[in-house]
Amino acid sequence: MTINAHTFISLLNLNNRVYFSSYAALFIFSSLIFFPVLLHLIIILYHSSYLKDYGLENLTTATQVQFQIKQSLTIQADDENTLCSKEDFKRLREFIDKYHYIGDVGRIQDGKMLCSVKQGILERPLELPSPDIISKEGTLFWNNQNKKDINDNTSPFFGRGNTVAFISSLYMKDFELYSHTSTSHFGGILYSSNENFVYKVFGDISLNTINHAKDLPDSILNYLPIPNRFIKRTFCDGITDTCILVINRKLGLYRLGYPALISLAILNLLIGALIVVLYGHYRSGPKLFIRQLKQAIKKDKITPEYQPKLQLFDKKIIGVEALARWHDPRLGQVPPDLFITSAEELGLINELSRKFILKVLGELHDQLENDSSFSVSINLSSEILTEPNFHLFLRDALEPYNINVNQIILEITERTSSNNKSMSESSKHLSEEGYLISLDDFGTGFSNLEWLSTLEPYELKVDKMFTQSIEANTIQNYSLLGILKMIEYLDVVVVFEGIETEEQYQLFREKAPTAIGQGWYFYRSMPIEKLLAILEKSHSEKMKAA
Template sequence: MILSSVLLPSWQKVTIYLLLSISASLYIHHLFYLYQEKHSLQNYLEGVIDRTEQSVFQMHASLNLAITNHQVACSNEDLNSMRKTLLKYPYIEDIGRITADHKLVCSALWGEFLPPIKLPDEGNKDNLFRISWPITNGLFVKGLRRAVFSSGDAFVIPSPATFTNLTRYARKTGVVLYSSKEQHIYRTFDDITLEEADRAISYPQDNVPWLPTDNNFLTLSICPEGFSFCATAIDKKTGYYDMSLGQWLWSILVGVFFGLLTAISWAIFKSNRRSLIYRLKYALKNDQIYSLYQPKVQLKTGKIIGIEALARWQDQELGTVSPDKFIACAEQNKLITPLTQQLVKKNLDDMRRYLQADSEFTLSINLSIQDLSNQSFLHFIEKQIKQRGIHPQQIIFEVTERSAAQNNVLKQATKRFLRKGYQISLDDFGTGFSNLSWLTAFEPNEIKIDRMFIQSIGTQTVNQITLDSIFQLVSNLDVKLVFEGIESLEEVDYLTQHTPNAIGQGWLYSKAVDAKTIGKLLKNQPFTSATFLANDVD
């Protein structure tokens, strides 16, 4: 039922919404999984860093103990002392003696090497160790790969068990340890190649692939302060490149849902923007409702003796809106008071000069029951006419009888206005409720007869009979009769025969026009001329 009043978007627009929403959903899920992977990779890297720092500390401490040992190198006492050192430091696999020309002479595990084991002449130098060999093959056993770090005449070999029990969250990740200055790779962990390790450490800073592109690594690096090594963790598949089929389907379904929701919401928003209440609020805020003015003519003389202000609204979205529609909408949504006050100010400003020039000239303004019964509105109108130097008796408030239930409310309200000197006009008399009771209860200054009775003149219909009855009804009352919808001089003749002081409005004289045109009509008084009175208009 809700969507039945909504102008749904075309399939082309829905398709665009869906494509954009699915793309946005995939990207958001990419960022979500990327964030999770980055967090897990950071924990993994910090675990490697922590274990590496412990290993470096133990290597440095064991080397210092060996260097400061005053036993004869490679003697039983020296070997036993180094074996005791191994017991203290679980991340040290072996410790021994090395010569200045890079030959391993003996170790705590293997004893004396005969002949000594020659290491390569070229090694890596850093500020913690005199020289190191990150990778040596077949050092003690064929096929065995170990790293060797030396200081003074001692060397250590870190234990391969140093990095066991470190939790990694996926098989696509790994870590590379390397020197912070020369970027010599000490070791790689898990499922990365040396080529991938070289690429990872070549990035100047952490590489987070916010934009999903193929073969773009997620890398995080840490270089601990006080150490000469760095570690870079690598994730080779991130974001939606690592999403499962179920995660892809979920992302697409979320995109479809929000795409349809966005399309429908936008349609509802656009429909609401075109709704009467929305446009009316917008018109009030931007002062878009205006007034046109229709002359009230003394039928016997043709003289314009007053003006009725008629509200009009031309909306950009809705076009021309009937006063019956937007006035009813304003009443239902408690907007009638600000609307009336806005229009009253315009009416008084437009007609001010004519009201001041002729104390008998009147301005008729339509009021709702809400405005009439609102005590603050009376204060408002008092202030407005006082500021403009207008007499209360020049202002006629027209009230339409819409409900018999309004009788008591209207009765009290009209008395307040009458006591202040304003005139009250009963609009559309004969078409509403309780005509006679309203007429006797409120004692209006003026009664307006609806155009449907005027159109019945000469037809011998019920409306014609009702019109004649109205003449008889008000003949002995001190009220003015105003006839709406006059279109011919024959109608004027008929009305003046029955009511010589009748007042009329209608297209015979003028449609509702702007204030400038009213000024010209008042100046020229064209309906008083003999030519006009002698000739009808088509």
């Protein structure tokens, strides 16, 4: 389905009615809200996966360390006499060679370290501080922060019975290096789930933040671009009862430096502009209009307004013309010529006409039933008039009401070039059933007198271009004089459209007193509620005068 060039140009003009504010709002939303938040969430998603890998990798290493520590503490001396003996040293050294996460192993007695593989036999037994934690199994744990005098490093160490084991300082250095450099703004805590004590706080994060995060429930708000938000992950090993809580304390866009943020801001503005252009293309032009027109017809959004028709000699309202009106939320008030012409070109006019007729009868039936001299004129295209079953549709439409068929005036517009023979046959058939045929816009279109003789209409409507020509010395003015002279000899009801001034009214009242007038001089088109109020007022005034 296509539309012609004239209609296309009209649609382009119609697009100017689309408010700039909608485009501005879309630009602001896409550039400053949607895409920044989307990018923020994408970065979080990426780092969430990285945070998981980071946590699991450290937990795997920690559980291996935990296993090796437990294994080392099982190497108990047979008795006190063998502590730090040559055979004892050999046994401990073999263990260090086997487990690379163990940095040193020694012997303790009465709270003092006697010897270790790395330091040998101490000249004076080293007094150990009170352990930070004593597990239910009797394992002693020293955090060993800032206590280099114990084993010349700050690695945690463990003790049980007469054995003490130190975690390798190389592992601890690698652990800290990985936590601070490879995962900036990442950090966490390594702890025992069943004993509830902390082995190590690591990474680019404070203990206060970790303690705050431990009991903080997950929330969708944590993923939004709000300052000071963080995400966390907890992983536990069920065998060793070791857990690790890892935290990313700078999320999404907050991780980026100013150069990256400026570049992304520019990119977002460009994307926003592109979205506006694409959206403008989508919501404008013929494609949008066709979509909206189809929806308007389908959902019965094209509504009637009514312009009264009056007897010129006394200004009495004797009927109305039903005019189709369409106000679209996006396109605004669409000109009737545009959407009716488009409906004809797109093959939608029959559906539109049927729904329009049903709506007119539904709104106007009380007035038509109460006043048998009152009529309604409805503009119809030649396409629906020549439809074989149109007369059956009209019969079904009128069946619920007590309306005479001669109160229905079917207006045929001359702008069509429909086959004269089929139009003649259709109008004759409808006339025989009692409907009144009106030749609309007389004087324009493809023919004049030819249509007048072919259709034999009940009513002749003189186009407003002739009505309004009386104030100028134009061809139309001379044509109007000819029309006025001609209708003196025609047995038709004549309606002058487009009467807008007192001068026009007085001229037609003088030249054709039995004619009917229609135009802004009397009334503009109006919704049914206003029409009924005017008719009620006119009826009341008539009753008072009587």
